[in-house]
Every structure is written in structure tokens, then in C-alpha cells.
Amino acid sequence: MELSGAKAFIKSLEAEGVNIVFGMPGGANLPLYDELYSSNIRHILVRHEQSAAHMADGYARVKGKAGVCFATSGPGATNLVTGIGTAYMDSSPIVAVTGQVPRAMIGKDAFQECDIIGICTSITKYCFQPYSAKEIPETVKKAFYLAESGRPAPVLIDLPKDVQQEIADVEFPELVKIRGYKPLIDPDLDQVKNAIELLLNAERPIIMAGGGVNISGAFHELQILAEMLMIPVATTFKGKGAFPEMHPLALGPIGMHGHAEANKLITEADVLLAIGSRFSDRSVGRFDEFGKGMKIIHIDIDPAEIGKNKQVDIPIIGDVKASLRAIIKMLPNVIKKDNTLWLKRVKEVKEYYKDYIKDYPRDVTAKKALKKLREVLPAESIVTTEVGQCQMWASLHFDVIRPGTFFSSTGLGTMGFGFPASIGAKAAKPDVPVVDVAGDGSFNMTENSLAVSVLEELPVIVFLMNNASLGMVAQWQRMFYSRRMIGIDLKKMPDFVKLAEAYGAQGINAESMQEIENGIRTALKSNLTTVINIPIDPEENVLPFVAPGTGLNDMILSA
Amino acid sequence: MFSIISALVENKPGVLFRLTNMIRARNFNIDSLSVGPTEHSDLSRITITMDQDEHMINQLVKQMGKLIDIVEITRLDINNTVYRELALIKVKIKGREERTEIINLTNIFRGKIIDISKNSIMIEITGTKDKIDAFIGLIKEYNIVEMARTGITALARGVKSE
Ligand SMILES: Cc1ncc(C[n+]2csc(CCOP(=O)(O)OP(=O)(O)O)c2C)c(N)n1
Numbered sequence: 001m002e003l004s005g006a007k008a009f010i011k012s013l014e015a016e017g018v019n020i021v022f023g024m025p026g027g028a029n030l031p032l033y034d035e036l037y038s039s040n041i042r043h044i045l046v047r048h049e050q051s052a053a054h055m056a057d058g059y060a061r062v063k064g065k066a067g068v069c070f071a072t073s074g075p076g077a078t079n080l081v082t083g084i085g086t087a088y089m090d091s092s093p094i095v096a097v098t099g100q101v102p103r104a105m106i107g108k109d110a111f112q113e114c115d116i117i118g119i120c121t122s123i124t125k126y127c128f129q130p131y132s133a134k135e136i137p138e139t140v141k142k143a144f145y146l147a148e149s150g151r152p153a154p155v156l157i158d159l160p161k162d163v164q165q166e167i168a169d170v171e172f173p174e175l176v177k178i179r180g181y182k183p184l185i186d187p188d189l190d191q192v193k194n195a196i197e198l199l200l201n202a203e204r205p206i207i208m209a210g211g212g213v214n215i216s217g218a219f220h221e222l223q224i225l226a227e228m229l230m231i232p233v234a235t236t237f238k239g240k241g242a243f244p245e246m247h248p249l250a251l252g253p254i255g256m257h258g259h260a261e262a263n264k265l266i267t268e269a270d271v272l273l274a275i276g277s278r279f280s281d282r283s284v285g286r287f288d289e290f291g292k293g294m295k296i297i298h299i300d301i302d303p304a305e306i307g308k309n310k311q312v313d314i315p316i317i318g319d320v321k322a323s324l325r326a327i328i329k330m331l332p333n334v335i336k337k338d339n340t341l342w343l344k345r346v347k348e349v350k351e352y353y354k355d356y357i358k359d360y361p362r363d364v365t366a367k368k369a370l371k372k373l374r375e376v377l378p379a380e381s382i383v384t385t386e387v388g389q390c391q392m393w394a395s396l397h398f399d400v401i402r403p404g405t406f407f408s409s410t411g412l413g414t415m416g417f418g419f420p421a422s423i424g425a426k427a428a429k430p431d432v433p434v435v436d437v438a439g440d441g442s443f444n445m446t447e448n449s450l451a452v453s454v455l456e457e458l459p460v461i462v463f464l465m466n467n468a469s470l471g472m473v474a475q476w477q478r479m480f481y482s483r484r485m486i487g488i489d490l491k492k493m494p495d496f497v498k499l500a501e502a503y504g505a506q507g508i509n510a511e512s513m514q515e516i517e518n519g520i521r522t523a524l525k526s527n528l529t530t531v532i533n534i535p536i537d538p539e540e541n542v543l544p545f546v547a548p549g550t551g552l553n554d555m556i557l558s559a
Numbered sequence: 560m561f562s563i564i565s566a567l568v569e570n571k572p573g574v575l576f577r578l579t580n581m582i583r584a585r586n587f588n589i590d591s592l593s594v595g596p597t598e599h600s601d602l603s604r605i606t607i608t609m610d611q612d613e614h615m616i617n618q619l620v621k622q623m624g625k626l627i628d629i630v631e632i633t634r635l636d637i638n639n640t641v642y643r644e645l646a647l648i649k650v651k652i653k654g655r656e657e658r659t660e661i662i663n664l665t666n667i668f669r670g671k672i673i674d675i676s677k678n679s680i681m682i683e684i685t686g687t688k689d690k691i692d693a694f695i696g697l698i699k700e701y702n703i704v705e706m707a708r709t710g711i712t713a714l715a716r717g718v719k720s721e
Contacts, residue, residue, distance in 0.1 A: 117573070118576075121576070121577055121580050122580060122581075122584045125627070126627045127573075146627065178627060179630050180568075180569065180626070180627050180628055180629050180630040180631075181627050302625070303621050303624065303625075304618070304621035304622050304624070304625055306621075307614065307617065307618070308618060308621075311614075
């Protein structure tokens with residue numbers, strides 16, 4: 001077929017089933033946009049390319065398929081970087097498409113030239129730069145295959161402008177092969193057998209469910225396994241919601257701001273089943289202390305995660321879902337496992353910590369606000385978060401009911417992720433309410449996406465816990481820097497209700513628990529983009545707190 | 560432990576950058592790296608040596624395995640591997656006597672004299688790292704002007720049974 005590179009590109013996207021892209025045009029990707037004009041693919045015009053990447057990421061996390069974002073060369077491309085890095089750290093599949101200066105200009109410091117492949121190599125699974133129009137369909141196919149298969153990740157396609165314009169006789173392959181890439185899906189059954197034996201003989205087994213459970217969608221399998229063997233389930237923060245958090249076996253997230261009972265119990269376990277987790281420092285604290293005297297089974301699709309941060313006893317390399325299925329299938333028919341003592345201990349610890357952490361003495365607190373949000377929001381709603389105290393409060397006080405409905409920038413910890421990601425999530429699942437649990441500092445970073453949410457009719461709720469400060473940094477300064485407070489005061493700026501209204505969104509001030517409840521209900525009923533501004537005290541801390549460089553057992557429980 | 564990692568990689572632009580960039584980003588410390596063509600025009604061989612603990616070496620192999628352009632990766636069994644390095648050494652000489660001494664030394668190490676002038680001599684020597692180190696240790700007593708070493712390249716002995 002005689003086509004331009006740009007047309008071949010858009011056709012290839014269509015062939016991948018793409019029906020939405022988030023982006024911003026510029027000189028170097030105009031040919032692509034010109035082809036988008038005559039395509040059915042929906043274009044969401046962003047106000048900053050960082051948000052385009054976060055939207056594609058949010059979309060991808062909800063859909064389980066790659067999200068696509070477009071940017072022009074130079075500054076458009078560099079603006080994507082934070083979003084690509086965020087997706088990379090959280091293993092989220094996005095295909096980022098950047099314009100590039102014409103081939104003959106590459107390397108000449110041309111206007112708006114930048115070596116985006118050099119910049120993005122460490123934060124992508126692969127970067128492509130097709131050097132002729134002919135290569136485009138195969139490149140796109142490979143990009144989606146790499147992004148979505150194995151351990152998902154961002155992939156970049158950098159398209160020189162003249163390659164977009166070049167007319168060539170192009171063919172569209174059905175299948176592509178990459179000889180250096182062979183993701184392992186099915187686990188080694190000998191290791192599965194070993195794992196089962198260890199689990200059946202454990203006295204105090206515990207599951208640590210990581211983000212891999214969410215990515216693999218292995219919710220059902222996880223629940224079956226936990227219930228069959230009566231093993232309590234902690235999650236990492238990235239794994240939050242992989243297991244219904246109101247389930248009697250649920251312990252909630254472990255980690256720096258994990259649930260006290262989860263942190264405590266995981267240090268008491270004798271066998272740990274870590275599923276789709278990379279043992280991040282935020283989750284496990286000190287690597288050398290974590291897991292002492294414990295046997296560890298580690299399921300992960302990425303062989304390089306085995307032994308990276310933590311030596312383990314039984315590695316199972318494979319897709320989480322396939323691996324859990326294999327375990328379940330090989331479990332003896334009649335399992336008589338007596339975990340009574342351990343489960344009694346679990347209950348005891350849960351009870352112990354129930355009221356251990358004193359509520360912050362105010363009428364409106366972050367904790368109460370989030371409990372209220374949970375109460376009012378339908379179970380199937382999707383929640384994203386910003387970064388900081390707001391995020392950790394959400395982890396602690398907002399219980400996920402339906403697995404796979406909670407998304408946060410857990411690896412890179414990117415302020416400004418939550419709001420655009422919520423818009424991407426809404427695009428992926430328009431029929432459920434989507435809420436961004438936000439802090440004022442983070443919301444400031446990408447609040448211009450209000451325009452996108454309103455104009456593109458992708459209404460989301462920004463649940464803004466406004467402490468007029470960079471709360472998490474303030475907490476560290478209070479706790480570790482003798483209250484030498486600097487660079488944290490946001491001085492109640494701006495007026496978020498007016499800001500919302502300026503963008504044509506709904507702004508609601510909620511200063512009491514009743515107003516918070518009303519605000520959520522109004523937002524849900526109106527189906528409009530809504531910012532619920534909830535003033536909270538700047539001194540409320542996130543507790544418990546495992547200080548960096550210490551073990552999970554060293555929790556700070558009161559300030 | 561001294562280890563040699565041998566990888567067959569796609570012969571195309573950017574591959575070496577991806578590899579070295581990963582090595583830098585993940586804070587690995589390698590001793591040598593050499594690249595060259597193979598019997599297949601679309602594949603190159605990269606040989607890396609590293610003297611680190613087992614854990615580090617395993618991690619490097621796994622992280623290399625993740626690179627899309629690396630088609631095949633093996634950790635060579637040192638006892639069953641031939642590995643060689645080539646060094647070119649230029650030495651300034653004062654007189655005949657020195658020249659003779661250097662030529663003798665070179666012969667003992669089965670090196671070659673590949674360039675000679677009135678006041679300098681260039682030696683080519685191949686072998687294991689230890690052999691070359693030992694040779695350099697001796698030749699150091701003279702006036703080494705310049706030196707270039709290739710880094711190690713290696714192949715496993717025998718033929719893999721298919
Ligand atoms: C892009 C970016 N810059 C800086 C930081 C460091 N940081 C972590 S939390 C935080 C404060 C977040 O403030 P806010 O969004 O208001 O949330 P709060 O902690 O007050 O709930 C900062 C500055 C970050 N995580 N991301």
C-alpha cells in the first residue's frame with residue numbers, strides 16, 4: 001500500500017485497537033496530527049505533556065492495555081519524561097510518541113531537537129526511531145507488544161518528521177517476533193511444588209501481595225489461595241486493593257506508612273509468599289532486617305527481581321495469575337491445615353492496634369474525611385491519589401472494596417500524577433465515579449488539567465485535603481529536622497473553589513463532616529468535574545511511620 | 560569472583576549505549592568490555608569481565624537478559640573457556656642494549672615486535688589478563704610511552720551438542 005509514514009502510523013494504532021490518544025501537537029508531529037484529523041481515534045488535548053503521559057498511564061492501569069500519548073519534539077518530548085518515568089517505576093504500559101526533527105537534521109542541534117531516546121532509555125523498556133516509513137507498522141506492533149507483555153512498561157517511538165511525510169509502499173504485519181525477548185509466563189512446576197510444601201508446613205504464613213497481582217488481575221486467584229490455606233494477606237502499597245481490604249484475612253498495606261498490624265505481623269511470620277513485588281525499600285524497610293528467620297517464596301514475572309533486593313528461598317518466575325493458578329491446581333484436595341494459633345495471633349494484633357493510634361483532635365481530619373469518602377462512594381468507584389500525606393492517608397484510611405480500583409504513583413512518587421491519571425481512568429471507564437485524593441501542593445502541579453476534564457467531558461472528583469502546605473515534607477521537618485520549617489508553606493493559595501470555577505468546573509468548600517458528605521453526594525449526582533476543598537489542620541501527621549533506614553518493627557506510633 | 564559474560568547482540572545502532580547505560584544506571588562495576596562482529600552479520604558479540612561477588616554477577620546477567628537487543632547471554636565457565644586480550648605497548652629505548660633486552664622479553668612472552676625505530680619499539684602481546692599484566696610488570700622498568708589494551712574476548716571450548 002502506498003502511504004505516508006504518518007498515515008501508516010495512525011493505521012497501525014487503529015489496528016492495535018487504540019481509540020484514544022492524549023497529547024499536544026507541534027511542528028515535528030504535525031503530519032501525525034493531520035492524519036489524526038481523518039481518523040476515528042479520539043484526541044484529548046492536554047495543557048501540558050506531563051499530564052498526557054499520566055492520562056495514558058491512568059488509562060492503561062484501568063484498561064490493562066497500553067495508553068498512548070503524543071508530543072512534539074524538544075520541549076514536548078522532555079515534558080513527557082516525568083510521566084514516562086512514573087509509568088516505568090509502576091510497570092504501566094504506555095506508548096509515548098514523540099515527533100523528531102527530520103533525519104538530516106538529527107545531531108545538528110536543530111530547532112527543538114533533543115535526544116529523547118538518550119534521555120528515556122533508562123525509563124523505558126525500549127525506544128524506537130523508525131528511519132523509514134516502511135518500518136512504521138512493524139515498529140508500532142513491536143511497541144505495543146513490548147509495552148503490554150511480560151512486565152509491562154513504557155515504550156517510546158521517536159518519529160522524525162520527514163519519516164512521517166515519506167511516501168512508501170508499506171505492509172502491515174499480523175505478527176512480529178523479537179528474538180531477544182521471551183517473557184516467561186508459566187511457572188516452573190518443581191518450584192511450585194516446593195512452594196506448596198513450604199506453605200503447607202508453615203506455622204505462621206503470610207502473603208505479601210504486590211502490584212503484580214493488580215497488573216495480572218489475579219484477584220480471584222489470590223482470594224481463593226488465601227482462603228484455602230487461611231493465610232492472612234498484607235499488600236505492598238502498589239498492591240493496595242489487590243485483596244479486598246475489608247476481608248477478614250486482610251491486613252492492609254505494609255511499609256513506611258503501612259498499617260501497624262501488617263508491619264507487625266509480617267515480621268512475625270515464618271513463611272512469606274511474596275507475589276508480584278519487588279521488595280522496595282518503602283515496603284520492606286531495611287533489606288537486611290526484613291525477612292530475618294523467614295523462608296521466602298517469591299513469584300515474579302521479571303527474573304531480575306528475584307534476588308535483586310532480597311535473597312529468597314523459592315523463586316517462581318512467571319505471570320502472577322498463571323503461577324497462582326498452578327499453585328491452586330497442585331494443592332492437595334483435602335487440606336487440613338490448622339492455622340488456629342496464628343490466626344488467633346493475627347486477631348490479637350489487629351485488636352491491639354485498633355485504637356492504638358490516637359485520632360487527631362479536630363472536627364475535620366484527613367482520616368475522618370477519607371472514611372466518609374469510603375462510606376459515600378460506590379464500591380466500584382476508581383480512586384487515584386496524589387503524593388504526600390494525602391496519599392498515605394488514603395492508603396491507611398480508605399479501604400478498597402473492589403480489587404483493582406486504586407491507583408497511585410507508588411514507585412516514583414510523582415506529585416501531580418493523581419489528577420491527570422484520574423482523567424485517563426475516567427476515559428477508560430466512563431461509567432464509574434473517579435476520585436483523585438489530593439493534597440494542595442500536588443494538585444497545583446497539574447491542576448490545569450481541569451480544562452481537559454471539563455471540555456472533554458471526563459468528569460472526576462478532586463477530593464482535596466487542603467493543609468495549605470507541603471504536608472509530608474512539613475511532617476519530616478517536624479519529626480527529623482527539629483521543626484526548622486522551610487519551603488513548605490503554601491499560604492492557602494489559590495482559592496480552589498474559584499480556581500475550579502474559573503475552569504468551568506464545580507468548586508465546593510467543605511468545612512464540616514456534613515459538608516464533606518454533601519459535597520461528595522453533590523459531585524456524584526451532578527456528574528460534573530468537581531473540586532471539593534477540605535481545609536484541614538497543617539499539623540496532622542501520618543501515623544504510623546517507619547523512619548527511613550529502619551526495620552518495619554520500629555514503628556513510630558505517635559508524634 | 561573473576562567472571563566472563565558473553566552476549567550475542569543485535570548488530571545495530573544504539574545497542575552498546577543501551578547496555579552501558581544500564582550498567583551505569585544500575586551501578587554495576589565491570590572490568591572490561593569488548594565488542595566485535597561474529598560469523599553472523601546481524602549479530603555482534605559483547606564480552607564483559609567482572610570481578611565481583613556471585614550476587615552482583617547474577618544480577619548483571621539478569622539485567623542484561625532484560626535488554627531487548629541482547630539475543631543470547633551466557634556466563635562462561637572459566638575452566639572451559641579460552642579468553643584472550645591483546646595489548647599494544649610502545650616503549651622508548653635508550654640504546655642497543657635496551658632494545659635487545661626488550662626483544663628477548665617479548666620473545667619469552669611470545670609477543671611480537673610490530674614497529675621499530677631508532678628510539679622506540681612497539682610490542683604486540685596477546686594472552687590472558689594475568690600474562691599481559693606480568694609482561695607489563697617487567698617492561699615497566701623501561702620507559703613505556705603509550706599503551707592500549709583491548710579488554711578480554713572469549714569463547715567456550717568445544718561444540719555445543721544440539
Ligand atoms: C514532583 C515532586 N516534587 C517534589 C516531591 C517531594 N514531595 C513529596 S510529598 C511533598 C508534599 C506534597 O504536598 P501536598 O500535595 O500538598 O500533599 P500533603 O503532603 O500536604 O498531603 C513533596 C514536596 C515529590 N514527591 N514530587
